[in-house]
Amino acid sequence: QKEVEQDPGPLSVPEGAIVSLNCTYSNSAFQYFMWYRQYSRKGPELLMYTYSSGNKEDGRFTAQVDKSSKYISLFIRDSQPSDSATYLCAMSRSGGYQKVTFGTGTKLQVIP
Amino acid sequence: EADIYQTPRYLVIGTGKKITLECSQTMGHDKMYWYQQDPGMELHLIHYSYGVNSTEKGDLSSESTVSRIRTEHFPLTLESARPSHTSQYLCASSDSWPSSGNTIYFGEGSWLTVV
Numbered sequence: 713q714k715e716v717e718q719d720p721g722p723l724s725v726p727e728g729a730i731v732s733l734n735c736t737y738s739n740s741a742f743q744y745f746m747w748y749r750q751y752s753r754k755g756p757e758l759l760m761y762t763y764s765s766g767n768k769e770d771g772r773f774t775a776q777v778d779k780s781s782k783y784i785s786l787f788i789r790d791s792q793p794s795d796s797a798t799y800l801c802a803m804s805r806s807g808g809y810q811k812v813t814f815g816t817g818t819k820l821q822v823i824p
Numbered sequence: 825e826a827d828i829y830q831t832p833r834y835l836v837i838g839t840g841k842k843i844t845l846e847c848s849q850t851m852g853h854d855k856m857y858w859y860q861q862d863p864g865m866e867l868h869l870i871h872y873s874y875g876v877n878s879t880e881k882g883d884l885s886s887e888s889t890v891s892r893i894r895t896e897h898f899p900l901t902l903e904s905a906r907p908s909h910t911s912q913y914l915c916a917s918s919d920s921w922p923s924s925g926n927t928i929y930f931g932e933g934s935w936l937t938v939v
Contacts, residue, residue: 755914755930804922812922814867
C-alpha cells in the first residue's frame with residue numbers, strides 16, 4: 713500500500729468552477745503538507761504548504777489538512793484555463809532530513 | 825521564480841552510451857536532489873546532497889551516480905545507458921530540509937530516451 717494516495721483523474725471542469733483535489737495518507741507522523749502544480753513538460757512548483765492541521769488560504773487557493781482522517785485537500789475557486797495542470801500532493805515528517813513523499817498527481821483540465 | 829537549470833532538456837541516446845545530466849542553481853542552496861518521474865507516477869528520490877562533497881542515495885535504487893564538487897553544481901551520470909533508464913529526471917534544491925518547512929525548487933527536467 714502506498715503511503716500517499718491520490719486520484720490520478722483526469723478531472724475536467726468548466727471555467728469558473730470550484731475544484732476540489734484530495735489526497736489520503738497512511739503515515740500519522742507526517743507533519744508538513746504541500747501542494748505542487750506541474751505544467752506539462754515542466755518541473756513542479758510549490759503552491760501551498762501547511763504545517764499540521766488546519767486551513768491555509770492564498771488567493772483562489774485553499775489548502776486543508778485533517779490529520780484525524782489523514783486527508784488533505786486543495787480547493788481552487790473561480791478556476792481558470794491557466795489552472796490546467798497536474799497537481800501533486802506531498803508530505804513529510806518533521807526534523808532533520810526527512811524524505812518528501814509525493815502523490816502521483818491529479819491532472820486537471822479547465823475548459824473555457 | 826526558481827533559478828535552477830537543467831541541460832539537456834531532451835536527449836535521445838543509444839544503449840551503452842555514457843551520459844551526464846547537468847544541474848546548476850544560483851540560489852546558494854546547500855541541499856540538492858535528483859528525482860525520477862515516469863508518466864503518471866509519483867516522483868522518486870534517487871540522490872541527494874547535504875552540501876559540497878556529500879552525496880547520498882535516495883529511496884529508489886538507481887544505477888546513476890552524482891557528484892557535488894561545487895555548491896551550485898550537481899551533475900548526474902549514467903555510465904552505460906539502457907532502455908530501462910528512459911524517464912524524466914528532475915533536479916531540485918532547497919535552502920534547508922523540506923521537513924523544516926523549506927521549499928523545494930525544481931528545474932524543468934531532463935527527458936531521457938534510450939534506444
